[in-house]
Amino acid sequence: MVDLFLFLLDSRIPHTSQQIAEPYLSKLNRVYVMTKPDLADPEVTHAWLQKFRREGAPAFAVESNTGRSVGELMAYLRRQQMTTGDRAHPELMARPLRVMLFGVPNVGKSSLANRLLGTSKAAFGARPGLTRGSHWLRRGLLEILDTPGVIDTSQAKGEVLYKLAATWAVRENQYDEEEVAFWLAKEVFEKDDPVSHISEFGRSRGCLGPGGSVDFSQASKGFIQCFREGKFGRISIEKPDIQSSSSQ
Ligand SMILES: Nc1nc2c(ncn2[C@@H]2O[C@H](COP(=O)(O)OP(=O)(O)OP(=O)(O)O)[C@@H](O)[C@H]2O)c(=O)[nH]1
Ligand SMILES: [Mg+2]
Numbered sequence: 001m002v003d004l005f006l007f008l009l010d011s012r013i014p015h016t017s018q019q020i021a022e023p024y025l026s027k028l029n030r031v032y033v034m035t036k037p038d039l040a041d042p043e044v045t046h047a048w049l050q051k052f053r054r055e056g057a058p059a060f061a062v063e064s065n066t067g068r069s070v071g072e073l074m075a076y077l078r079r080q081q082m083t084t085g086d087r088a089h090p091e092l093m094a095r096p097l098r099v100m101l102f103g104v105p106n107v108g109k110s111s112l113a114n115r116l117l118g119t120s121k122a123a124f125g126a127r128p129g130l131t132r133g134s135h136w137l138r139r140g141l142l143e144i145l146d147t148p149g150v151i152d153t154s155q156a157k158g159e160v161l162y163k164l165a166a167t168w169a170v171r172e173n174q175y176d177e178e179e180v181a182f183w184l185a186k187e188v189f190e191k192d193d194p195v196s197h198i199s200e201f202g203r204s205r206g207c208l209g210p211g212g213s214v215d216f217s218q219a220s221k222g223f224i225q226c227f228r229e230g231k232f233g234r235i236s237i238e239k240p241d242i243q244s245s246s247s248q
Helices: 014-024 042-054 071-081 109-117 158-166 177-188 194-204 216-228 240-246
Strands: 004-010 030-035 059-062 097-102 135-139 142-146
Touching: 004 014, 004 109, 014 158, 030 042, 030 071, 030 109, 042 059, 042 240, 059 071, 071 097, 071 109, 097 109, 109 135, 109 142, 158 177, 158 216, 177 194, 177 216, 194 216
Parallel strands: 004 030, 004 097, 030 059, 097 142
Antiparallel strands: 135 142
16 A cells, blocks of 8 residues: 655664664665754764665655755655556556655654645644554645554663653653663763763752752753753764664
8 A cells, every 4th residue: 555665763863763663664665764853963864864875775864843854855755756657557647656654653753744745734742652543644646644653662671762762752651761861971971970960960950859959850851851852962872883883
């Protein structure tokens, strides 16, 4: 039923977004779309795109919430539409191109559907698990199947879980916010003393408990939220060279 699969990867963690979703998706007719590139280091995102293209897959980075950089993907889809017609009867008008969106929860599937169709029909929002059930959305010669984040993230643990939590692909009840914040401070911000770092952050934000001591739970939540919103800058957690050598 589907001509193309758009496999959405969070630009901050393309390797993990891909690995966790990989078992669910055919390798045929696959196009990679790196989402939320405004939150990642542009040079690193470019390197990822080059890597996917070298491996033979079309790849694009799209900022779905603003529409910036959606043109390249649209042009690609238009070119694909030309080839969906009945080959035996080329004189007949091309039928619609059927595209399925796929990726971890909250990666930006519904936002991309809206952007590609120029509508706001697909419900979207800043929390994982928003879309329930799959929906075909149509406009002209483009039909898009928006899917819920069907990928099972319940078994994720360790670094994979921390990365999914930092980018909000898992719900709050699946992780310990202090563990995630300390991991971010240590591994992503390379702080030797992550506890002091979160403590200072909490103090500067007024996250204080009884007696003026830092409330680590609140401080950690705030720290993770700032990371998610890009308040610490455009940060790519995963870089292609490091990931490919560590996964070999
Ligand atoms: N910064 C930024 N945020 C984005 C971008 N695209 C989508 N978002 C935000 O990401 C959040 C999730 O978007 P959705 O489109 O609902 O994601 P989804 O994959 O459909 O999520 P589920 O249906 O819950 O699996 C929303 O708050 C969007 O506004 C982007 O390019 N940049
Ligand atoms: Mg959705």
